[in-house]
Amino acid sequence: MFIINEFIQPQTIEEAYNILVSRRNNAVIGGSAFLRMGSKKINTAVDLSKLGLDYIKDEDGYIEIGAYTTLREVETSPILVNSFSGVISNSVKNIIGIQFRNIVTVGASVFSKYGFSDLITALLALDTEIELYKAGRIPLDDFLKRPFEKDVLIRIFIKKNQRRASFQDLRNSVSDYPILNVAVSRLDNQWTIAVGARPRVAAIAIKASEALSEHLGPENLAYYADIAAEELTFGTNERGTAEYRQAMCKVLVKRALMEVLECK
Structure with missing residues (x-):
């Protein structure tokens, strides 16, 4: 189990980031699925659910995925099912179960750099960038090689092309x-x-x-x-x-x- 002393739902990304870095054991939480499997004490839990980051958009040149999008939304999204031979949707469809995938978020999965992540592997094979509040927009491969630093993952960009x-x-x-x-x-x-x-x-x-x-x-x-x-x-x-x-x-x-x- 994990313990949270204070739970806050910021209204802006800037507010979320400032709360995050104000104390060492403050943390951004997503669906908290993996937190429940361990033991951790969090002073202030920063929840991003009020920031409108649960979306998948087909934009000019890129597919954009908000950090609060769930793995189930990734699995069933027509945009992703019909892009890149469906590789992203295919990568998450066997993760635990549907109830689990309905709460796990893309941002938490990617930012945590989980070694067991199926989603990260699929994204890494494509032309993927992530946008962080402090560090800005960087290639996913570069992010995975960087040492840990507190930041807020906002969205993911996948370049639209004819990759199979x-x-x-x-x-x-x-x-x-x-x-x-x-x-x-x-x-x-x-x-x-x-x-x-x-x-x-x-x-x-x-x-x-x-x-x-x-x-x-x-x-x-x-x-x-x-x-x-x-x-x-x-x-x-x-x-x-x-x-x-x-x-x-x-x-x-x-x-x-x-x-x-x-x-x-």
Whole structure:
């Protein structure tokens, strides 16, 4: 369980940020789903539900997702279902259950940089930027590599293009946390391979992505999958060993590559 001393619903992003940074143990909360699984004391909980950040918009050049949008809204959004081969919606559809997905928010999932996040892996394979109140608008990949700093995630931008993509995951059961997840995308000759639940936060397999982009040999997809598995690091936890994850990375990357190549 977690303990909250004070609960505040700011009327502006600026107010939310100022409250957040005023004390060390103040925190922004989303649906609080993951907080309930641990033990934490929060002095002031900052709730963003009054700020109108629960939306998915098809804007000029970008798909925009507000930070307070739930994973269930991401799963069922016609905009996302019909974009990038449905990779974003597909990535969240097996997370725990519908009741859970109805409360978990996009902003909390991304800002927390959860290693087990399926959503982050899918977003990382696309041309994704996030907007933070203090740090501004930055590529998702850059944000994931930055050290933690208090800030408020406002929205996510995904560049609209003709990327084809595939999301693959390995679980002990459909609603369990992933042992490993993979997202692969292609725009013309540009490929991106992202691997998450390593169990570290998702990362792009840069060497494998570059090798694919320079010379795609459809008859030898296992070669590129091997490069991805060799360049990334994997760890061990209760769901699987590092060796098992590395072996399964090759399988999931190859499977995703095949699916993207079959996309029309």
